[in-house]
Amino acid sequence: MENRPLEYDYTVAKLFMFTTIVLGIVGMLVGVILAFQLAFPEVNLLLGEGLAEYTNFSRLRPLHTDAVIFGFTVSGIFATWYYIGQRVLKVSMAESPLLIALGKLQFWLYILTVAAVVVSLLAGVTTSKEYAEFEWPIDIAIVVIWVLWGINIFGLIGIRREKSLYISVWYYIATFLGVAMLYVFNNMSVPTYFASGGIGDWYHSVSMYAGTNDALVQWWYGHNAVAFGFTVPIVAMIYYFLPKESGQAVYSYKLSLLSFWGLMFVYLWAGGHHLLFSTVPDWMQTMGSVFSVVLILPSWGSAINMLLTMKGEWQQVASSPLIKFMILASTFYMFSTLEGPIQAIKSVNAIAHFTDWIVGHVHDGVLGWVVFMIMASLFHMAPRVFKREIYSKSMMNTQFWLQTLGVILYFTSMWIAGITQGMMWRAHDEFGNLAYSFIDTVTVLHPYYTIRAVGGLLYLIGFLMFAYNIYKTMTVGRRVEENELQTASPMAA
């Protein structure tokens, strides 16, 4: 034991890698369908008039957001934790059969929950709160899954050999705590079946909060769900995979430290930017705007730290598609964390809110940052987990450019669409009347919706190439030895 390197156990990591890929395909496929539905409404009938209830835009939209968030992204978080955790804590899961068993339990419960989510969303069972659509039975299942994950995190930490926690572990701990707190409070509700003595649907519930208060709790959650779902855990990934893949030491501990605590502190104060010009008190809105602007710095801190880690290593960026993914991801991260604060300024939000500019912001964040980073993580993990070389580097390169083009088409078209529509809503004509009826501001978007749909399709094709590449790596990639896996991932031309 002393002389041999640890044998890590990737059983659970592998299971979640699988759901990351499958749910990524499902979620993005539905996204592409949505995009085409907005450009060409006939697509609402894609499986015929009879099934339109289940295939129309409004039923599918929550399925998209929940599949990519709770399916794809959360799976990616689990998969990378079960990979990174062991390695930076210097402890193998094989040392604790209990943790492995709990991990598997977590996975199978997760699969059951995914099935329940798909069925219930298609059936229209939703509470309508964004990114918290599920009714209470599913909420409970999610809490259990989350607790199982928590046990695993702290269990593994409990038996660690490496005394001090690596940066990535900070971020995973924050993810665990943040999501737990937010999810529980936002989903507080009273099941009506029990409260009424057995009337109506057993799964229906009514929110504990009403009106403005409900909105406040929802966006305290919604904003920070982005923080602790799309930012914090993804930063955990890049802090591990970029230095590891490139063999470079992290640029600055101090920068890591300040960025982390800065992010923890500032993020929670910024949620008010989803409620600008609403009926929540002015001071709270202002606080949301102000702290959003402050938030640029702790967000950029991590991105800068990563870019500076690659100082002097341009040849690696140029030659390795895997590193390219990560570098582009951190630039998109910087981009969307500058864009967000600017959209949070009240006068800018007056135009941006309710329009496609926000959707553009969402997707330059998720497509450019979240998905790129998760794919890069899986690419790095695959050779180590399957002990095989990545099947095709040239396919990775093609995929990279295809998806980059896809993101650019997506967000530029949504910028133009959003700003154009925002301005048309405000316009008065020379008589002081509204210049446009609402439908005029819809039809004008058609070309941009079409461009977005095409961009999304390109992106999906890229993701399918990724899935194929991983599948081939798993099945026919050249077998590799441990010593080939120290830093840069082996890939076949």
Add this chain to the structure above:
Amino acid sequence: MNKLVLWGILITAAMLVFTYMAVGGSKGGLNGDIINILAITGAVVIVLISVFVVVKYVRQMQTDTATGELADENWDGIGEYKNELPMGWAVLFLILNIWAIWYMLMGYPVNAYSQIGEYNEDTKAHNAKFEAKYASITGDDLVDMGESVFLAECKVCHGLTADGIDGKAANLNQRLEAKSVKHVVENGSNFLGYPAPMPDRNGLFNMNTGALITDAEIASVATYVANGMKGDGADIFSGTCAACHGADGKGMEMVAPNIATFDIATVKTILDHGKKGAIGVMPAFERLNEKQKEAVGAYISSISK
């Protein structure tokens, strides 16, 4: 000059031109609206800062080398430098934090901003500007103004050409369809808000015969009204309806509406009270002001026969 910086400038310039064309060509346009200008400025700032910051770091990747003292620890082979914070970042972070605290504790309370206060001011300015203009809007201008109200508010029900979209709402190219006339005569009031509502057929006597109006007479007078007060049925009209609607059907103030043609007063009445008739329900329009109602009345009068 570095090739990269050149690329940065190029990309930014391209994005700016692109934005300019998109905005200039878009139907919203800047319009001198401060909010529009700030939004575009925001977009430009995002692009500018992003491109130049990325260029800066890419240059460092190309030309710098990694240096510094390594920390003792390492995790799965990952080391960590003890480098200082990047100066620019640290200073900005500090400044922004101070600014935020100052703003929340001093700037904002002293400024005493209220979004409703701002709304009230904007609305007052808007109204003042256009009320000054309203006096001079008459004749063809009034019809133009009315068309603009119609296209923004009414076309979702009455259609672009005001034909009522296949009977979904009233066809405004003509005053009344026979079926609408028949409906009100049989059932009474359309709820236009007159002091004494129109009676139904059980209250309508044909003075020529002295009896309640009959089915045949209703059909005949309905066609007469729908034809623009022409053809058969004139005698029934003068015997039954003229008392309230006038001999020419042009109505009497406070008594009954003009049913021969559209005029501004009729349209205004309908916009004030709505109408519940044979075709469906026409909603009242509280959010239009008097001038807008007058204008759309003028427009409808101008397009109808």
Add this chain to the structure above:
Amino acid sequence: MFHWLEKNPFFFAVAVFVTIAFAGLVEILPSFAQASSPTVGTKPYSTLELTGRHVYIKNSCNACHSQLVRPFKSETDRYGNYSLSGEYAYDRPFLWGSKRTGPDLHRVGNYRTTDWHENHMWNPSAVVPGSIMPAYRWMFVNEADVETAYAEQITIKNVFNVPYNKPIPMKDGSTATVTLEDSLEDAHAAALAEAKTIAADMKNQDVKDAIAAGKIPEIVALIAYMNRLK
């Protein structure tokens, strides 16, 4: 200190939790106290209206429609008065939305009507050429779930003291009372009575037949809800 935290995971976790929990308290507590009192004229939902609200939620209309008129001249021109906090006192959940693919609906009851909704929900682009809203034809067939709405009414009355069966002040100085029926049968009968007045303005034969047979199609409940948005 930080280095110490990094070696002591428990305290690290506590530190993180305290940092992130603090902001929530500051933000949420103060306004919780004041945001929940209803404006004059705001009534709890009737059984049929609440049923319709569930139809709205079931079909995620909030994915495309907001219910929040912001205080801008252009919005009050288009939709009517800006929204007030107290108007949402009985909204569980709130339905402000975050995307306006279609127009705001917070006051749609003021300027759209039953028959218009009937035509529009059946085929939006036949009424509004160029509309990208899906058609919702199954709502003309599916039966609405009055039971669950009734269960919710009982729940919110008992748990949150929503004032059913109590006089509620109206803008004109009068009072109005929204009744919560004593039994499911009564609730269904009351909802059906309300549904009849709406169906009277509709033309779809299936809907009329269903109402005649004592059933309430989803579309009727939905329209009851939208007509009440004022």
